[in-house]
Amino acid sequence: MKIRLAIAFVILATGKSYGYKKSTDTIFAAQLKPIGRTIINKQHQLELITSAAHFGFSFKGTACAVYATIAAAGQHNYLQYELDGVYQKRIRIDGGVTAPLIIKADGPGKHIVWIYKATEAHTGAIIISKIAAPGIKSMAIPKLPLIEFIGNSITCGAAADDSEIPCGTGDYHDHHNAYMAYGPRVSRALNANFVLASVSGIGIYRTWNRNGPSMPQVYEHADFQVNNQQKWDFNTYSPKIVSIALGTNDMSKGDGSPRAAFDTLQFVADYVKFVQLVKSKYPKSQIALLSSPMIRDTSNTILQHCLISIKKQIDIIYPRDKPVATFFFKAMDAHGCSGHPSVVDHEILAEELKPFFEGLLKAN
DSSP states (O other): OOOOOOGGGGHHHHOOOTTOOSOOEEEEGGGOOOBSSEEEOTTSOEEEOSTTOEEEEEEESSEEEEEEEOSSTTOEEEEEEEETTEEEEEEEEETTOOSOEEEEOSSSSEEEEEEEEOSOGGGOOEEEEEEEETTOEEOOOOSOOEEEEEESHHHHTTTOOOSSSOTTSSOGGGGOOGGGSHHHHHHHHTTOEEEEEEOTTOOSSSOSSSSOOOHHHHTTBTTSOTTOOOBOOTTSOOOSEEEEEOOTTTTOOOTTSOOOOOOHHHHHHHHHHHHHHHHHHOTTSEEEEEOOTTOOHHHHHHHHHHHHHHHHHHHHHOTTSOOOEEEOOOOOOOOSGGGOOOHHHHHHHHHHHHHHHHHHHHHO
């Protein structure tokens, strides 16, 4: 759907009427109902932290103004949005810019917008202060089952989208597209809510080129930063399913950095402890362990054997809980940037995963 220009709606950015008859209403950040890791900061603004953290609102007319910024002048980040159920595009948000983002519809009437953070937590928060439009109302979070997707850059949708900036140019987060990642795709297809708890380069006991910090070290931190002491409130959501897709970076060769061989014993032991941590936060959730579409041959076999061992150990420790589910991806030739799945590849991954998650949702 193309978005038409509508000069009459300069009102939304300036407050002047320019012949516009209807009144403009405003909702402020604290009135929004987001899903994903977010906070209301000391300035009463909403900070979208994690990949695909999102919120919705409805308005009447042909345009609305979203007041979004980032903390650091001279830097940038990305939102993306859906209008009336149709995905539109990514929008660059520059620090220090005060003019609002104007979203325009094709015609009058009631419209529904969902705003998503396109990038991951480590790129910094996107700050929402208010939204202005005629008849604007905040959308409630749909009453649907929730899936939390824990993972690495693949789960983030990192390096997936080179439609605007070619691979090998720009900044790393210029190619993020969380909306099109496999987790959100699967969730939309199965009519489920989703949150992404994912960090590029992270693993269970080491990262892709360093010894840490690992996911178990940062999972409880609101923004996955090990030095930030603000903890996430795990009472915010109660997922039906927690999907964990880690191991790709533990098995990485280290990008030329000195690297010990992959330690299966440490990987399994640390993974079991991490699943126990997740279960302490979400005791009623179904745990699902996913392999990696980026790992082949012997390494793939090793990872699958590790996941089977982790499942067996967790099922023994929690005999009254739902058994851990496992899913093993087919190996993929990725077409995104720096060896990552592309937007099209994520569609393939989502199609592969849909029957698996559909079965888990029905069973739970």
